[in-house]
Amino acid sequence: MQNILSIKNLSKEFKQKKDTLKVLDDVSFDVREGEIFGIMGQSGAGKSTLIRCLNVLEKPSNGSIILNDQNIVALKEGHLPKIRSQFGMIFQSFNLLNQRTVLKNVLLPLEITKNKNSDTKARALELLDLVGLSDKKDAYPKTLSGGQKQRAAIARALVNNPQILLCDEPTSALDTICSNSILRLLKHINKTFNITIIIITHDKIVAKEICDRVAILESGKIIEIREGHNV
Amino acid sequence: MFSSINTWFEARGIYSQQVWRFFNQTLQMTFISALAAYCLAIPLGIILVTTKKGGIFQNRPVNIILGSIINIMRSIPFLLLAMYLIPFTRLLVGTALGPRGMIVPLTIAAVPFIARLIENALLELDKGLIEAAKSMGAGRFKIILKVYLPECAPSIILTAGVSVITILGFSAMAGIVAGGGLGQWALDHGHGANNTTVILTAIILLILIAQAVQGLVFLAHRVLNKK
Numbered sequence: 001m002q003n004i005l006s007i008k009n010l011s012k013e014f015k016q017k018k019d020t021l022k023v024l025d026d027v028s029f030d031v032r033e034g035e036i037f038g039i040m041g042q043s044g045a046g047k048s049t050l051i052r053c054l055n056v057l058e059k060p061s062n063g064s065i066i067l068n069d070q071n072i073v074a075l076k077e078g079h080l081p082k083i084r085s086q087f088g089m090i091f092q093s094f095n096l097l098n099q100r101t102v103l104k105n106v107l108l109p110l111e112i113t114k115n116k117n118s119d120t121k122a123r124a125l126e127l128l129d130l131v132g133l134s135d136k137k138d139a140y141p142k143t144l145s146g147g148q149k150q151r152a153a154i155a156r157a158l159v160n161n162p163q164i165l166l167c168d169e170p171t172s173a174l175d176t177i178c179s180n181s182i183l184r185l186l187k188h189i190n191k192t193f194n195i196t197i198i199i200i201t202h203d204k205i206v207a208k209e210i211c212d213r214v215a216i217l218e219s220g221k222i223i224e225i226r227e228g229h230n231v
Numbered sequence: 232m233f234s235s236i237n238t239w240f241e242a243r244g245i246y247s248q249q250v251w252r253f254f255n256q257t258l259q260m261t262f263i264s265a266l267a268a269y270c271l272a273i274p275l276g277i278i279l280v281t282t283k284k285g286g287i288f289q290n291r292p293v294n295i296i297l298g299s300i301i302n303i304m305r306s307i308p309f310l311l312l313a314m315y316l317i318p319f320t321r322l323l324v325g326t327a328l329g330p331r332g333m334i335v336p337l338t339i340a341a342v343p344f345i346a347r348l349i350e351n352a353l354l355e356l357d358k359g360l361i362e363a364a365k366s367m368g369a370g371r372f373k374i375i376l377k378v379y380l381p382e383c384a385p386s387i388i389l390t391a392g393v394s395v396i397t398i399l400g401f402s403a404m405a406g407i408v409a410g411g412g413l414g415q416w417a418l419d420h421g422h423g424a425n426n427t428t429v430i431l432t433a434i435i436l437l438i439l440i441a442q443a444v445q446g447l448v449f450l451a452h453r454v455l456n457k458k
Contacts, residue, residue, distance in 0.1 A: 057365055085368030095363035098458040099381050109367040112377060140457040160367070 001032040004163060004196050005054070010063035011220075012049055023049045024060070025220040031164075036190055036197045038211035038228065040204070046220040047200045051168050054198065055087040056080050067163075085113045088157030088195075092169035094149040096141040096156075103128065103137040106156045113160060120159075127155040130192075131185060147178030154185065158193070165189070167199040171206060183210050207231045243428040244420060254436055257412035260330040261399045261440075264337035268394070271342045273387070275301070276349025277375060287361065287371045304343040309401045312340050313408050333410035337401055345394045352386035353379055385456035392448040396441045403437060413437055 012024040023046045031037045041047050052058040054065060056072055064071045072083050096105050106124040109115075128134050131151040141149055150170060157165055167186065171179035187210050190197050201207055207214045211228035237247060275297065281287050282294040313336035317327040320335040356379060364378045380387075406415030413433045421429030 055366060057362060081365075081368040081370050083368075084366055087366065089363070089366035091359060091363065093357075093359050095357070095359040097360060097378065097382055099384065099455075108364075108377065112364065112367045112369045112373055142458060166366075 001034065003030040004033040004067070005031040005198075006064075006066040007031075007054075008064045008066070010050075010053060010060050010065065012046075012053060012058060013061045023220050024053065027063070027217075027220070027222050029215055029222060029225060031196060031198060032212075033196055034190070034194045035212040036187070036199065036210050036228075038207040038214035038231075039198065039200050039217055040207050040214050040231070041202065041217035043202060045217045047202075047217055048168060050217065051166050051198065051200050054164075054166060055084045055089060057084070085109065085160055086162055087164050087166050088160065088162035089166040090150065090153045090157050090168065090170050092172045094141075094146075094153045094173075096149055096152055098141055101138050101140055102133060102144070102152045105141070105152055106159050109156060109160045115160060124155070124159055127158055128152075130189070131155045145178070146174050147181060150174065150178075150182050151185065154182075154189070158189065158195075162195070164196045164198060167197060169200055169202070172201075172203070179206075180209075186210060204231055244424065244426050245429060245432055249420075250416070250432070250436075253411065253413050253416035253433075256330040257399070257402055257414075257437070257440070260333045260337060260402050260405065260410070260412060261395065264334050264341060264402075265391070265395045265398050267334065267338040268341035268345050268398070269391075271338070272345035272349055275342065275346035276353060277379065279346060279350040280353040280379075281371075281375070287374055301343040301346055304339075305347070307340075309336070309340045310404050310407060312336055313405070313410070317408075328409045329411045330405075333402065333405045333408075333412070337398055337405075340401055341394060341398050344397065345390065348390035348394060349387060352383050352390055355386055356382055385452050385458070388448060388455060389452050392445045395444045395448075399437060399440060399444070403433075 007030070008028050010024055010027040011022065013020045013022050027050065039047055039050060049058055053060045060073050063073065065073050067083070067086070075083060097108065100108065103124060106128060107120065110120045110124070125134070125137070128137055131154055133148060133151050133155065136144060136148060136152075141152070144152065170186070171182050174182060183206065186197060186199070189195060199206070199211065208228060208231045211231070213225055214228055214231050215222045215225045240247070278297060279294065282290040282297070284291070313333070316336045316339065320327040320332050323335055324331055326332045360378050360382060361374055364374050369377060402410070402412050403414035405412050406418035409415070413436055417430045417433035420426060421433060
């Protein structure tokens with residue numbers, strides 16, 4: 001399999017009042033096209049910072065991230081929105097806009113990237129069908145359960161046809177049953193669209209359940225990369 | 232029935248046509264000033280929030296300077312501001328008298344105060360939503376237009392209760408600088424003519440306006456808020 005993303009010698013430091021805090025320390029790994037790649041570690045290991053570096057929500061202090069032969073770390077701020085829209089992202093706290101219906105939430109990335117094809121609404125409805133929320137398209141987020149919110153967020157993350165889906169602890173706020181159904185949905189999406197998924201988790205079961213490979217992150221360093229079923 | 236009520240009021244120096252004229256002046260200066268003040272205060276509130284530390288336009292000098300100007304403006308008593316602004320008001324709207332002349336000082340007095348209310352409303356936004364919008368490829372202005380304003384719209388509406396009623400309160404002081412409105416009526420025909428009934432009537436009318444405003448604001452908030 002071909003690499004879709006190559007991370008080389010990535011580090012991230014946060015300047016504090018006197019000293020600097022090194023959150024990521026010389027991290028290198030490749031993500032293969034079409035795989036589900038897990039990043040596992042305790043809280044404070046730097047997982048969230050790492051995933052935010054991948055779509056440059058956080059600017060890494062050093063190192064490179066190669067996406068489609070391009071080092072996206074070296075790009076100027078003005079080019080970043082376009083790069084970010086090539087990733088989809090879902091979050092632990094879902095981050096749906098409360099004042100928008102489910103359908104309007106799914107359409108938001110298209111409004112932002114001005115993707116004005118006439119079939120955008122059809123695409124959004126198709127994705128809502130895929131995640132099993134067709135009947136909730138006109139509902140507001142507050143009326144949804146946690147699992148339904150994450151499903152809506154997944155549809156939203158996919159609407160711009162991203163190459164890579166980034167998942168930041170997507171099931172940590174959910175109970176076991178909801179969590180399992182979200183994991184099955186992610187796996188289904190991975191198979192259906194052949195989309196690469198990078199998933200952050202502190203949970204061994206999540207890693208074992210769906211990841212092809214898992215990187216173990218400890219104090220900002222990757223200590224090993226294992227096959228998912230060996231976690 | 233109606234004519235007997237009218238006679239009762241007129242015996243106490245309260246003439247319906249006169250009351251309506253002053254009542255309308257109060258409504259005019261309050262609502263026009265509020266509208267103008269919001270047009271200026273919303274952008275200022277946005278600047279206050281986004282230039283803060285960690286904000287999308289983080290800029291310490293701008294934040295500190297704007298914050299200080301707003302604090303200074305807020306500490307000037309309205310009546311003194313209205314007097315001091317008379318030449319500026321004349322220049323801008325041609326007169327410093329009547330409701331027309333009051334709109335300028337009322338607006339200027341309300342802007343810094345509303346800007347702070349808007350700032351508070353915008354600060355309620357969950358930072359995760361900003362991050363989500365960024366992850367979709369939103370630039371900073373898109374974040375303001377697509378996330379900050381629509382998500383905080385119900386809270387912004389809610390600020391109108393406090394701000395319109397405060398402007399209403401300021402407008403009642405307008406009488407002292409010949410600004411018209413119910414305050415003027417209470418001053419000239421009530422206080423000046425030693426007629427407490429006029430003053431009491433003016434108070435009751437102002438209370439009714441305030442109640443109506445707050446009621447409408449709550450209603451609008453309930454309809455618009457989906458959170």
